[in-house]
Amino acid sequence: MRLPALPLLLLTVPAFAATPDFVRDVRPILEAHCFKCHGPDKQKSGYRLDVKPIALTGGEGSAPNILPGQGATSPLVKFIAGEVEDMKMPPDGEPLSPAEIATVKSWIDAGAAWPDSASAAVRDPLDWWSLKPMVATPPPAGAPHPIDAFIRATLATKGLTPSPAADARTLGRRLYFDLTGLPPTPEELEAFATDPAPDAYDRLVEKLLASPRYGERWARHWLDVVHYGDTHGYDKDKLRANAWPYRDYVIRALNADKPYARFVQEQVAGDVLFPDTIDGVEALGFISAGPWDFIGHAEVPESKIDGKIARHLDRDDMVANTLGTFSSLTVHCAQCHNHKFDPIPQEDYYRLQAVFSALDRTDREYYRDATLNARFQRVRREQRETQAALAALEAPLRAQAGAALTALQHRLELPPQNDPANPEKPSPSRGYHSALSPTADVEKWVQVDLGESVEIERVTLLPSHDNFNGIGAGFGFPVRFKVEASDDPTFQSGVSLLWQKFDLTFMADFRNPGLTPFTTGGGKGDGIIGRYVRVTVVKLAPRKDDYMFALAELRVTDRTGKNVALGRPVTALDSIEAGPRWAKANLTDGVAPSALAAEEKRALERELEALLQSVADEPTRLRRAALMEASARIAAELKTLPKPDLVYAGGIHTGTSSFKGTGDTGGQPRPIFLLARGQVTQPGRPVEPGALSALTFAPARFALPADAPEGERRAALARWLTDPANPLTWRSIVNRVWQYHFGRGLVDTANDFGHNGSLPSHPALLDWLAADFRDSGGSLKALHRRIVSSETYRQASAGNAAAEAVDSGNTLLWRQNRRRLEAEALRDAILSTSGKLDLTMGGPGWQDFVIERPEHSPHFRYDLADPDNPKTWRRSIYRFIVRSQTQPWMTSMDCADPSMRVDKRNESLSPLQALALLNNGFVVTQAQHLAARVRNERPDLPAQIERAHALALGRVPNAAERAKLIAFAEAEGLPALCRLLLNLNEFTFVD
Numbered sequence: 001m002r003l004p005a006l007p008l009l010l011l012t013v014p015a016f017a018a019t020p021d022f023v024r025d026v027r028p029i030l031e032a033h034c035f036k037c038h039g040p041d042k043q044k045s046g047y048r049l050d051v052k053p054i055a056l057t058g059g060e061g062s063a064p065n066i067l068p069g070q071g072a073t074s075p076l077v078k079f080i081a082g083e084v085e086d087m088k089m090p091p092d093g094e095p096l097s098p099a100e101i102a103t104v105k106s107w108i109d110a111g112a113a114w115p116d117s118a119s120a121a122v123r124d125p126l127d128w129w130s131l132k133p134m135v136a137t138p139p140p141a142g143a144p145h146p147i148d149a150f151i152r153a154t155l156a157t158k159g160l161t162p163s164p165a166a167d168a169r170t171l172g173r174r175l176y177f178d179l180t181g182l183p184p185t186p187e188e189l190e191a192f193a194t195d196p197a198p199d200a201y202d203r204l205v206e207k208l209l210a211s212p213r214y215g216e217r218w219a220r221h222w223l224d225v226v227h228y229g230d231t232h233g234y235d236k237d238k239l240r241a242n243a244w245p246y247r248d249y250v251i252r253a254l255n256a257d258k259p260y261a262r263f264v265q266e267q268v269a270g271d272v273l274f275p276d277t278i279d280g281v282e283a284l285g286f287i288s289a290g291p292w293d294f295i296g297h298a299e300v301p302e303s304k305i306d307g308k309i310a311r312h313l314d315r316d317d318m319v320a321n322t323l324g325t326f327s328s329l330t331v332h333c334a335q336c337h338n339h340k341f342d343p344i345p346q347e348d349y350y351r352l353q354a355v356f357s358a359l360d361r362t363d364r365e366y367y368r369d370a371t372l373n374a375r376f377q378r379v380r381r382e383q384r385e386t387q388a389a390l391a392a393l394e395a396p397l398r399a400q401a402g403a404a405l406t407a408l409q410h411r412l413e414l415p416p417q418n419d420p421a422n423p424e425k426p427s428p429s430r431g432y433h434s435a436l437s438p439t440a441d442v443e444k445w446v447q448v449d450l451g452e453s454v455e456i457e458r459v460t461l462l463p464s465h466d467n468f469n470g471i472g473a474g475f476g477f478p479v480r481f482k483v484e485a486s487d488d489p490t491f492q493s494g495v496s497l498l499w500q501k502f503d504l505t506f507m508a509d510f511r512n513p514g515l516t517p518f519t520t521g522g523g524k525g526d527g528i529i530g531r532y533v534r535v536t537v538v539k540l541a542p543r544k545d546d547y548m549f550a551l552a553e554l555r556v557t558d559r560t561g562k563n564v565a566l567g568r569p570v571t572a573l574d575s576i577e578a579g580p581r582w583a584k585a586n587l588t589d590g591v592a593p594s595a596l597a598a599e600e601k602r603a604l605e606r607e608l609e610a611l612l613q614s615v616a617d618e619p620t621r622l623r624r625a626a627l628m629e630a631s632a633r634i635a636a637e638l639k640t641l642p643k644p645d646l647v648y649a650g651g652i653h654t655g656t657s658s659f660k661g662t663g664d665t666g667g668q669p670r671p672i673f674l675l676a677r678g679q680v681t682q683p684g685r686p687v688e689p690g691a692l693s694a695l696t697f698a699p700a701r702f703a704l705p706a707d708a709p710e711g712e713r714r715a716a717l718a719r720w721l722t723d724p725a726n727p728l729t730w731r732s733i734v735n736r737v738w739q740y741h742f743g744r745g746l747v748d749t750a751n752d753f754g755h756n757g758s759l760p761s762h763p764a765l766l767d768w769l770a771a772d773f774r775d776s777g778g779s780l781k782a783l784h785r786r787i788v789s790s791e792t793y794r795q796a797s798a799g800n801a802a803a804e805a806v807d808s809g810n811t812l813l814w815r816q817n818r819r820r821l822e823a824e825a826l827r828d829a830i831l832s833t834s835g836k837l838d839l840t841m842g843g844p845g846w847q848d849f850v851i852e853r854p855e856h857s858p859h860f861r862y863d864l865a866d867p868d869n870p871k872t873w874r875r876s877i878y879r880f881i882v883r884s885q886t887q888p889w890m891t892s893m894d895c896a897d898p899s900m901r902v903d904k905r906n907e908s909l910s911p912l913q914a915l916a917l918l919n920n921g922f923v924v925t926q927a928q929h930l931a932a933r934v935r936n937e938r939p940d941l942p943a944q945i946e947r948a949h950a951l952a953l954g955r956v957p958n959a960a961e962r963a964k965l966i967a968f969a970e971a972e973g974l975p976a977l978c979r980l981l982l983n984l985n986e987f988t989f990v991d
Contacts, residue, residue: 035049066112165796226321266284281364299578315357328728341755393623448587449568463477479539794816797817820989822893833930837874848879850864927979941970
């Protein structure tokens with residue numbers, strides 16, 4: 001009998017001679033060691049070991065980690081066995097034991113059997129409400145107004161009923177603030193409240209929508225979302241003198257009720273889709289609305305890593321602003337990896353970067369006069385077309401001409417830097433460059449230490465050459481200056497004047513000398529001796545929107561003819577040290593550009609022309625002559641136009657010093673690569689412009705010719721955004737408008753319609769509104785009219801204990817939400833009440849600060865501003881908005897941070913707000929003006945108090961209130977009473 005031997009035989013069989021079972025043997029190992037990083041809560045590299053399809057096929061773009069039947073070569077086994085350098089798994093914690101590794105390997109060798117029931121369920125990322133087509137479900141029965149029908153049907157499911165309508169005075173005040181951002185006058189409110197006509201409410205809505213104040217009110221909401229500001233932000237936070245035309249465009253577009261599709265298209269590609277229009281240029285301020293890294297762009301070349309990072313982040317802001325504003329998606333989260341929550345692969349993000357890859361933030365030329373602008377744009381377009389045709393015609397000629405042509409062009413276009421040490425190689429040295437100043441009348445100086453006292457024959461100043469802002473030769477050469485010598489380095493004593501271009505009677509400006517050297521010729525007499533030579537400037541040269549002083553070289557010639565300043569140390573009041581181009585030491589390094597004499601330049605031009613003519617046939621010569629004649633005619637016509645206006649917008653930057661932009665390449669888009677982990681040092685494959693692959697109504701890649709102008713990329717994106725089948729665009733704007741009327745959107749996360757955002761509280765209503773808005777022409781005023789005409793909007797805001805027990809957050813809208821006035825509306829209401837509100841529209845923003853150190857890193861001092869300055873009494877929409885140092889009083893009232901995209905203002909209540917509203921200089925001053933106003937309008941104290949109360953709150957006080965107010969005014973004075981009224985909740989809340 002052999003049976004007794006069987007137990008002994010079983011005891012000697014290895015533990016997994018039989019195939020390991022996934023559920024019993026393998027999954028517990030993966031749960032213990034792998035799920036922490038590759039399980040339901042976290043998926044590094046997009047890889048999950050709890051989901052069968054993902055585990056078998058691999059993570060983001062990687063090869064499979066499990067190769068059924070090949071345990072030894074499966075990457076998963078190599079990782080857990082520590083066979084891959086720098087990829088040992090798990091990276092932290094207890095490693096797998098040899099027995100556990102053997103179990104996983106044996107399971108794979110046996111075919112990696114994995115029952116479907118043992119795989120975690122994964123949601124389809126495309127199965128999400130915001131990505132699905134809109135479905136315009138007809139409103140339920142039960143209410144004549146479609147909004148009320150949807151709201152009441154939802155309330156009924158929870159056993160709730162709507163609140164009664166608010167009284168007429170509350171409704172009037174609510175409408176005024178919602179549609180214009182200003183309070184009604186007592187007379188306007190009284191007229192509405194006592195109007196018995198059934199259409200009184202509708203007529204008031206139409207009046208307010210037609211008011212120019214409407215555009216000012218709703219532009220503020222829009223500028224919050226696009227994070228508009230009048231300074232760059234970042235470290236230096238320099239001023240943007242020409243940002244405001246975009247703000248004015250938004251106001252103008254909203255007042256004109258521009259169809260929303262066009263409003264979107266103009267901001268993304270107005271210059272392409274609507275050429276020759278003013279709006280088509282000014283609207284592009286949207287692209288440049290956000291912060292900009294001055295140092296990373298203007299002081300670091302694009303060829304350096306920091307420069308690449310700065311430009312990458314700049315495009316990231318353009319992408320985030322565009323898709324976040326118009327589509328309410330967080331696309332920028334896919335910069336370093338596939339989006340963790342939404343179906344947005346990393347490639348989609350870089351496709352969107354490719355749309356903006358030719359752009360920088362720059363001042364674009366145009367004219368605010370429509371006729372003049374149309375002419376200017378037409379001529380500029382002809383110029384571009386002519387230059388392109390001429391370049392295409394000359395390209396083969398230039399190729400034939402070869403090195404001889406290149407040498408001639410270099411001599412003509414780039415003044416050689418005469419480097420005595422290496423005359424064959426141009427030097428990058430430009431010279432000395434002072435710090436910048438916002439005004440010209442600022443004194444600056446630079447001086448050379450000659451080492452010992454020297455008898456000076458003459459001093460020579462050699463101009464610089466820099467193409468910044470198209471200046472070129474004579475860049476930064478001073479307008480008014482003097483040259484002095486002294487043995488005292490502080491120039492307090494023993495000063496000898498060598499040359500002066502200003503005094504009390506003669507203030508003529510020195511003209512830009514080009515590259516012609518300037519010499520003192522020995523000054524006012526012979527025998528001037530000194531160790532130090534100083535150039536003092538009292539009127540700086542214009543640069544762009546600022547002023548500065550630059551020199552390529554300062555030479556001091558002694559009696560023997562020697563340049564005794566060569567190589568000597570230089571000191572200055574201030575200096576931009578941006579080597580190798582600009583540095584104090586460059587002033588005496590012997591390197592300076594040389595000027596071509598006029599005849600020499602003409603001779604070179606004739607030589608170049610003859611060379612091109614010699615390699616062209618007769619038809620080419622004739623065609624080229626015609627193009628050159630057209631080019632000259634166009635240039636002459638452009639010279640007849642007045643100086644263009646400017647708007648800070650997205651555009652082709654023509655290049656200034658190290659901030660080159662793409663102007664030199666004709667606006668050719670920069671190549672965009674898929675960056676590993678978002679690192680500019682790890683470029684992967686190139687990507688072409690496109691949009692989001694999760695939406696299938698249009699191709700995700702734009703079908704554009706390889707040589708298409710950069711603007712066609714933006715035009716394609718603008719069309720994609722405004723496609724009637726794009727569900728995101730229409731839902732997004734409808735939700736934003738709803739939010740500002742109710743204090744909360746139908747989707748509470750207005751900037752995030754993705755999986756990490758909120759679900760719609762009333763999805764059917766949202767889709768009905770979005771489809772109706774789209775199909776009726778995209779009229780924002782019609783959308784406002786639709787919302788405010790509903791009984792849902794007109795409800796009272798009073799609480800209801802029974803309803804609160806069911807829906808404490810009022811998500812279902814059984815009442816209107818009580819809202820506090822945001823900072824701008826509160827400030828404007830104070831000015832309106834005091835009678836000091838200046839309703840002048842448009843133009844540069846008013847400033848409620850004093851600037852210190854404007855030439856370097858501006859410091860904005862709000863505490864030094866005069867609160868009683870009438871220039872600051874315009875509406876808050878026209879306030880000059882600083883990013884780095886926000887206005888303290890406005891910030892305390894939850895003003896938007898202009899460095900961030902703000903979809904919804906905070907609405908806090910704090911002691912700091914009470915103190916600011918009570919003691920701020922602006923409030924105190926306006927309370928005094930309100931007191932003066934009512935004294936002028938009413939004869940005695942009781943009447944004055946009643947008038948002040950009506951102006952502030954829209955109603956006269958009752959008997960009890962009147963008695964308390966009179967007693968307070970008699971004790972504290974009328975200005976103190978007025979300040980009290982401006983601090984009441986009834987003043988600071990909408991209703």
